[in-house]
Amino acid sequence: xxSEEARPRxxxxxxxxxxxxxxxxxxxxxAEQGYEKTTTNAVAAAAGISPGSLYQFFxxxxxxxxxxxxxxxxxxxxxxxxxxxxxxxxxxxxxDLIDRVVDPLVAFNVANPGFxxxxxxxxxxxxxxxxxxxxxxxxLGRVExxxxxxxxxxxxxxxTRSARVLVQIFQAMTPVVVAATEExxxxxxxxxxxxxxxxxxxxxx
Amino acid sequence: xxSEEARPRxxxxxxxxxxxxxxxxxxxxxAEQGYEKTTTNAVAAAAGISPGSLYQFFxxxxxxxxxxxxxxxxxxxxxxxxxxxxxxxxxxxxxDLIDRVVDPLVAFNVANPGFxxxxxxxxxxxxxxxxxxxxxxxxLGRVExxxxxxxxxxxxxxxTRSARVLVQIFQAMTPVVVAATEExxxxxxxxxxxxxxxxxxxxxx
DNA sequence: AGAGAATACGAGCAATCACTCGTATTCGCA
DNA sequence: TGCGAATACGAGTGATTGCTCGTATTCTCT
Numbered sequence: 122x123x124s125e126e127a128r129p130r131x132x133x134x135x136x137x138x139x140x141x142x143x144x145x146x147x148x149x150x151x152a153e154q155g156y157e158k159t160t161t162n163a164v165a166a167a168a169g170i171s172p173g174s175l176y177q178f179f180x181x182x183x184x185x186x187x188x189x190x191x192x193x194x195x196x197x198x199x200x201x202x203x204x205x206x207x208x209x210x211x212x213x214x215x216x217d218l219i220d221r222v223v224d225p226l227v228a229f230n231v232a233n234p235g236f237x238x239x240x241x242x243x244x245x246x247x248x249x250x251x252x253x254x255x256x257x258x259x260x261l262g263r264v265e266x267x268x269x270x271x272x273x274x275x276x277x278x279x280x281t282r283s284a285r286v287l288v289q290i291f292q293a294m295t296p297v298v299v300a301a302t303e304e305x306x307x308x309x310x311x312x313x314x315x316x317x318x319x320x321x322x323x324x325x326x
Numbered sequence: 327x328x329s330e331e332a333r334p335r336x337x338x339x340x341x342x343x344x345x346x347x348x349x350x351x352x353x354x355x356x357a358e359q360g361y362e363k364t365t366t367n368a369v370a371a372a373a374g375i376s377p378g379s380l381y382q383f384f385x386x387x388x389x390x391x392x393x394x395x396x397x398x399x400x401x402x403x404x405x406x407x408x409x410x411x412x413x414x415x416x417x418x419x420x421x422d423l424i425d426r427v428v429d430p431l432v433a434f435n436v437a438n439p440g441f442x443x444x445x446x447x448x449x450x451x452x453x454x455x456x457x458x459x460x461x462x463x464x465x466l467g468r469v470e471x472x473x474x475x476x477x478x479x480x481x482x483x484x485x486t487r488s489a490r491v492l493v494q495i496f497q498a499m500t501p502v503v504v505a506a507t508e509e510x511x512x513x514x515x516x517x518x519x520x521x522x523x524x525x526x527x528x529x530x531x
Numbered sequence: 532a533g534a535g536a537a538t539a540c541g542a543g544c545a546a547t548c549a550c551t552c553g554t555a556t557t558c559g560c561a
Numbered sequence: 562t563g564c565g566a567a568t569a570c571g572a573g574t575g576a577t578t579g580c581t582c583g584t585a586t587t588c589t590c591t
Contacts (some may be wrong), residue, residue: 171540173582282517285502286499289499293494294498319521320520341567341568377570378550378551385550387550
């Protein structure tokens with residue numbers, strides 16, 4: 122019996138390009154319409170190809186979203202970098218700390234409006250949730266690590282809970298920040314930081 | 327030319343009961359499946375009637391959601407009451423104030439899980455947004471009124487923005503509170519209040 | 532050049548879903 | 562009791578949509 126799993130098809134450079142184009146189109150359409158409402162035919166049209174061609178490269182609509190999630194994850198890691206050594210964290214002023222964590226995240230979300238359109242939705246199909254999980258937990262882990270240094274008095278469960286609250290606040294306010302006009306945006310980000318600071322300050326040791 | 331608008335049909339007591347049953351069923355199914363995913367046939371089945379009968383009383387799926395929104399609005403007003411005279415507001419301790427505003431809202435959301443399932447969704451159809459608007463703006467106006475008393479230094483636009491932020495925080499954390507188990511809920515509510523307090527304290531004059 | 536694989540097409544299939552319609556039953560009221 | 566209106570039914574309709582399939586074109590490699 123040969124391997125049951127479909128081995129990835131050999132791709133030509135053309136195919137790789139197409140896949141990338143399809144993901145570009147999907148990001149745009151998802152951002153505008155949301156996951157459920159975008160039709161695969163619309164994505165194909167936006168990519169300038171036929172529906173059949175889309176399915177040459179992706180097994181399903183969900184697979185497109187999955188691939189897009191992977192791409193976002195990679196971009197996010199790259200954009201965000203490995204910026205913080207624990208040593209820096211402890212010494213830093215709370216406001217500076219918030220700036221350094223929030224600003225790149227905001228920038229990423231502004232640059233990639235499709236991101237939140239996909240992964241902030243409560244109506245995420247199971248497969249998508251799987252893809253969004255790593256992103257979520259990466260962020261959570263990061264925040265938890267910061268809390269471990271800055272708020273050592275917190276017990277482990279408390280730390281987890283607080284991290285979840287912080288991430289939740291961020292995700293709740295991000296859509297407004299992204300949707301704001303250029304000149305409004307700064308003020309919205311300030312509010313976001315105020316909220317985070319208000320919650321963090323009492324914990325900060 | 328007679329009136330173009332469809333005058334409401336004469337209803338028998340039986341019909342009124344049916345409508346209420348349909349809304350009960352709709353609330354349950356919406357809460358479980360979300361607006362987009364619930365089929366009108368599923369609502370009819372949950373109400374123990376045929377699809378045709380559902381449309382005897384509601385013009386469309388959206389009309390069902392509209393009616394449900396109206397009912398929620400009324401229940402909310404009733405449950406929440408006119409609890410706050412500005413005089414009380416100024417004197418009250420900040421923590422007490424938060425308790426008095428948050429607790430009934432949390433209770434309402436816990437008692438009516440269908441509520442947030444309908445109105446916290448970003449994929450709200452236009453008609454639903456219309457229905458959700460009054461609820462949202464009632465809450466916003468209420469918070470703004472409180473801010474006017476407690477944070478008189480805020481300019482009008484600042485006040486509006488702050489009210490929006492507060493409502494946003496509440497709405498972001500409500501799903502977690504509602505989804506939490508009985509014994510977890512208290513802790514989640516405490517976190518919610520911490521966040522609100524952290525943001526409000528600097529404004530509170 | 533020529534063969535086999537990858538890419539491309541787009542009409543159409545199967546399933547889903549909001550909603551309708553013809554008909555049957557029950558109710559309110561005189 | 563009888564009549565018109567309200568209620569009830571549920572198979573069916575039209576539109577939508579994720580996805581397929583037969584076929585045509587283009588690429589890669591020898």
